[in-house]
Amino acid sequence: MSADCLFCKIAAKKIPSKIVYEDDDVFAFEDIGPQAPTHILICPRKHVASLDEAGTEDQLARKLNLLEGYRTVLNNGSGAGQSVFHLHLHLLGGRAFRWPPG
Numbered sequence: 001m002s003a004d005c006l007f008c009k010i011a012a013k014k015i016p017s018k019i020v021y022e023d024d025d026v027f028a029f030e031d032i033g034p035q036a037p038t039h040i041l042i043c044p045r046k047h048v049a050s051l052d053e054a055g056t057e058d059q060l061a062r063k064l065n066l067l068e069g070y071r072t073v074l075n076n077g078s079g080a081g082q083s084v085f086h087l088h089l090h091l092l093g094g095r096a097f098r099w100p101p102g
């Protein structure tokens with residue numbers, strides 16, 4: 001755990017969130033500012049600041065019944081819009097998506 005990391009505090013339940021999945025390695029919770037009807041952040045329980053430091057990912061599309069398709073987005077680095085430096089994958093579903101993303 002990193003003492004000043006928001007998502008480590010969410011994992012430790014020191015900050016409340018709507019957790020939709022968790023196990024020994026991964027936790028997933030609803031984004032506070034959803035960009036789609038379903039917007040889940042999927043994080044390694046281990047504090048990993050960005051993809052530069054990691055090699056794993058996870059997804060919940062089947063469990064969440066996103067049969068019409070879904071989009072995963074991983075903002076990596078400030079130039080790509082990452083604002084919280086605990087590696088996390090956005091899982092967006094429940095609407096149609098255009099390409100390319102903005």
Ligand code: 5GP
Nearest residue numbers: 017029030031032033075081082083084085
């Ligand atoms: P990033 O900008 O790093 O790719 O994504 C960070 C995400 O964290 C944003 O979508 C933002 O809405 C979400 N977020 C920021 N603070 C909180 C919070 O306190 N609780 C929850 N559940 N999500 C948060």
Ligand code: ZN
Nearest residue numbers: 005008047086
């Ligand atoms: Zn962290």
